[in-house]
Amino acid sequence: MLGVLxxxxxxxxxxxxxxxxxVELDQVLQPxxxxxxxxxxxxxxxxxTRVLYGARVDLKIGFLCVLFPFIIGTIAGCISGYFGGFVDxxxxxxxxxVYAFPFYVIIIAIVGLLGTxxxxxxxxxxxxxxxxxxxxxxxxxxxCKQSEYVLAARALGYAKSRIIFRHVLPNVITxxxxxxxxxxxxxxxxxxxxxxLGLGIQPPTPEWGLMVAEGRMFIIDAWWISLFPGLAIxxxxxxxxxxxxxxxxxxxxxx
Amino acid sequence: MVPVLFGITLVCFVILRIMPGDPVxxxxxxxxTPEAIEALREQLGLHKPIYEQYLMFVKxxxxxxxxxxxxxxxxxxxxxxxxxxxxxxxVLYSTALAILITLPLAALSAVRKGSFVDNxxxxxxxxxxxxxxxxLGVILILLFSIHLGWFPVSGYGDNFGSRLWHLFxxxxxxxLSTASLTIRSLRSxxxxxxxxxxxxxxxxxxxxxxxxxxxxxxxxxxISTISVLGVHTSWVIGGTVVIESxxxxxxxxxxxxxxxxxxxxxxxxxxxxTFAILVVAINYLTDIGYALADPRVSYD
Numbered sequence: 037m038l039g040v041l042x043x044x045x046x047x048x049x050x051x052x053x054x055x056x057x058x059v060e061l062d063q064v065l066q067p068x069x070x071x072x073x074x075x076x077x078x079x080x081x082x083x084x085t086r087v088l089y090g091a092r093v094d095l096k097i098g099f100l101c102v103l104f105p106f107i108i109g110t111i112a113g114c115i116s117g118y119f120g121g122f123v124d125x126x127x128x129x130x131x132x133x134v135y136a137f138p139f140y141v142i143i144i145a146i147v148g149l150l151g152t153x154x155x156x157x158x159x160x161x162x163x164x165x166x167x168x169x170x171x172x173x174x175x176x177x178x179x180c181k182q183s184e185y186v187l188a189a190r191a192l193g194y195a196k197s198r199i200i201f202r203h204v205l206p207n208v209i210t211x212x213x214x215x216x217x218x219x220x221x222x223x224x225x226x227x228x229x230x231x232x233l234g235l236g237i238q239p240p241t242p243e244w245g246l247m248v249a250e251g252r253m254f255i256i257d258a259w260w261i262s263l264f265p266g267l268a269i270x271x272x273x274x275x276x277x278x279x280x281x282x283x284x285x286x287x288x289x290x291x
Numbered sequence: 292m293v294p295v296l297f298g299i300t301l302v303c304f305v306i307l308r309i310m311p312g313d314p315v316x317x318x319x320x321x322x323x324t325p326e327a328i329e330a331l332r333e334q335l336g337l338h339k340p341i342y343e344q345y346l347m348f349v350k351x352x353x354x355x356x357x358x359x360x361x362x363x364x365x366x367x368x369x370x371x372x373x374x375x376x377x378x379x380x381x382v383l384y385s386t387a388l389a390i391l392i393t394l395p396l397a398a399l400s401a402v403r404k405g406s407f408v409d410n411x412x413x414x415x416x417x418x419x420x421x422x423x424x425x426x427l428g429v430i431l432i433l434l435f436s437i438h439l440g441w442f443p444v445s446g447y448g449d450n451f452g453s454r455l456w457h458l459f460x461x462x463x464x465x466x467l468s469t470a471s472l473t474i475r476s477l478r479s480x481x482x483x484x485x486x487x488x489x490x491x492x493x494x495x496x497x498x499x500x501x502x503x504x505x506x507x508x509x510x511x512x513x514i515s516t517i518s519v520l521g522v523h524t525s526w527v528i529g530g531t532v533v534i535e536s537x538x539x540x541x542x543x544x545x546x547x548x549x550x551x552x553x554x555x556x557x558x559x560x561x562x563x564x565t566f567a568i569l570v571v572a573i574n575y576l577t578d579i580g581y582a583l584a585d586p587r588v589s590y591d
Contacts, residue, residue: 133298138529141547141566145306145559148551225423229533232425233548248426255433266426273421 037275045095048088056081056089056242065258075260077250079240083260086242087268093243094272097154098224101161102216108162109169110212114200116170117177128174131167139164143226147235157236161223168219169212176208183207210287217280221273228269244269299567303560304348357561362553367561371543375565377447378531378542384458385465386524392470393477393516398504400474401481401512412474420471424530428464428537435460445539461538465530469523476519480512487511514581521577525570 044051060080068075074083116127134142146160180186181204189199228245230236237243239250244265251261332338336347351358357367400412436444448454484490485508493503531544539545543562550558 129294129298132295133302136295136299136567136570137302137563138525138532138566138570140529140532141563144532144547144551145563148559149306221421228423229425232423233533233536235548235551245423245425248423248429252429255429256437259433262426262429266423266430269423269426270418270421273423274417277417277421 037271038279041091041095041272041275044088045091048085048092051088052082052085054082054085056086057240065254067258068260074264075258077247077261078254078258083247083264086247087244087264090242090244090247090265090268091272093237093241094224094227094269097157097227097237098220101158101165101223101227102219104158104162105165105219106169106212106216109166110173110205110209112166113170113173113175113212114177114205114208117174118181118196118200118204124174127170131170134164134167137164139226140229143230144233144235147230152235152238154237157227157230161226165219165223168215172211172215173208176211177204180204180208214280214284214287217276217283221276221280224269224272224276295571299564299571300349300352301345303564303567304345306560306563352564357564358557360550360555360558362550362555362558367557370546370558371561371565374541374543374546377540378528378535378544380454381458381462381465381531381534381540381542382524382527384455385462385469385527386520388462388466389469389473389520392466393473394509396470397474397477397481398509400478401485401508402504404482413478416471416474419467422467424464424468425533425537427467428461428534431460431464432538447541458538458540461534461540464537465527465534468530469520469527472523473516473519477509477512477516480515481508484508484512517580518577521573521580524573524577528566528569528573 058081060076063072063076063080063082064078066072066076066080068083072082072084074087076082077086112127116124142164143157143160146163147156150156150159186199186203189203194203227236228243228248231243231245232249234249237246239246247265248262251258251263251265254261336344339347355368357371359365360367360370363370396412400409403409432444435441442460443457446457448457490503490507493507498507531542532547533544534540535542535544536548543565546558547562547566549555550562
């Protein structure tokens, strides 16, 4: 399933002869059929082509919107768990404050206020999503820092940064990696929701959430415009959910 | 709790101030006169030092004042309180539906672990968890409102019965995603409880299977699911922003999206605080529910 998604994203120019942005007014609102397998939208654009190109947009943003929080949250969790004291209190109270706000509210507020550029979507999701990684990693670090090899590294006089990044981090990162796989699903759902509300990717870029929103106006007569992008999101969600379960079983067989 | 509340007020205060450009110019538009700009700047206290602005903000908050809406020209508190009941009704309705879906399906899945029924239920909810709520809402509107005509496309209703009818589709949309998580949690807990000695004792005593499942197993398995339900309800509060927009429900979620579009910053700020307070309240209620469900749990 992941292979299908990646193939769609990487090879979409070779999989379809249509241009996802080209308006063809003589092909407006065509139902699924021979010429257009998933039909066309209100600008005559091929839906299948836009779904394939949309995979590029959503997968790219989904991966980056997990990567940035993963990096920031892991570092914050390591520092918080290892040093403890005031640093730990400061970071964890910040985490508690971020958790107090519903996920969608804060990202919509940030994107709505900063503007709908892609950069601001990265910022909004990163600001909210790093906290879960920080909590997960901090919990692991609290246990790991009592291990004998860490105590030995301290006794040998190694620098704290060396202990954290060479000895602690490799042993605590697994739960964060497992979580990041399921977080991709949540992130892609968040991005598509933002676009559906008009606060994410802007037209005419092919993006699944945006396509569902654009199809709403024609839902009675042209249900395919909203249906197929939504199915693409469901397929992507199932893929990464199963991938997350598989990686969890692989990396934590006893859990 | 106090540091969290302090952090919430700080975040809500900062939200208006992180925007690029002058917020007053953005609120009034390009045709605003210098006098109007200056008057609004004074009204919002933006001409004062930043620490004074924050103290004014906290003082107003303590008195229940969230400012005045630019778009509606009414106190934000009044606008929020008018729309809050719709959102709370939707959240409670969806939670009730989620519980109704969860209990029988989790019990069936746990009792028939490893069977076709169990795998079918698990598969169904992997799919449900992957569905974007806005898409599911659109599909349900297409099927049940437009083609079958069983439910209205949008709206809130005038009385309790009418609201149950108007909000069934949006509540069901939310309930599906909630149930996906709670079924998984309850199923795991029930499987663990089913192997307990007291269950074997109940079976040996000849207690009816239904009574074993619903009185002994489920009661003890529900405890961890209450936590999952509580955490997810906080998520649902934020998710109303999307659902209310799909179904045009006049709640605070729909108001939030509209205020983003109209750049009504006092409402954006007021609603952000409201959402945060609702989340803190739900977390509190979850802790209380947990203590009520499990007599072994107590809080100092």
